[in-house]
Amino acid sequence: MLRYTLMRLGIFVGCLVVVWGLVYSGIAPRGLGDSNYMWVVLLSLVISAPISFVVLRGERDRASAEVIARVDRAKANLEANRNQEDVADDAARAQGRAS
Template sequence: MKAFWTYTLARFAVFGVCFAIVWGVSQIWLETNTVSTIWVLLISLVISSIISIFLLAGLRDRLAQDVHDRASRMTTRIEESRRAEDVD
C-alpha cells in the first residue's frame, strides 16, 4: 500500500506545481474570473498528466508490481482454499 500512497502524493505534487505555475502565468496575462480559473485547472491537469507519464514512470512501475504481487497472493490463497475444500 505504500507504493500507492507514494505515487498518489507524487501525482498531487506534480499537479500542484503545474497549477501554481499556470495560475501565476495566467495572473500576468489574463483577467481573473471563474472561466479563467477553470481553464487554469484544465490546462494544469493536462500538463501534469504529460509530465507524470515521464517523471513518475519508476513509481508507476513499482505500484504496478505491488498490485501484481497482491493479486498473485490473493489468487494463491483462493486456490489453496479451493484445494482444501476438494479434500473434504
C-alpha cells in the same frame, strides 16, 4: 503506491501554481466568463499528465509491481481456499458412500 500517488499529486499542484501564475499575470489566456478556475485546473491536468508519465516512470513500475504481487497473493489464497473446499467435499462424499 501511496508514494506514487503523492508524487503525482505534487506534480499536479506544482503545475497548478505555475498555470495560475501565468493566467493571472496575463501570459496565458483566461477562461471564458466565470470558467477561469476550471480553465486553470484543466490546463494544469493536461500539463501535469505527460510530465508525470515521464518523470515518474520508475516509481510507476515499482507501484505496478506491488499491485501484481498483491493480485498474485490473492489468487494463491483463493486457490488454496478452493482446494480446501474440494478436499472437504470429497471427504464428505466418501463418508456418505461408506455409510
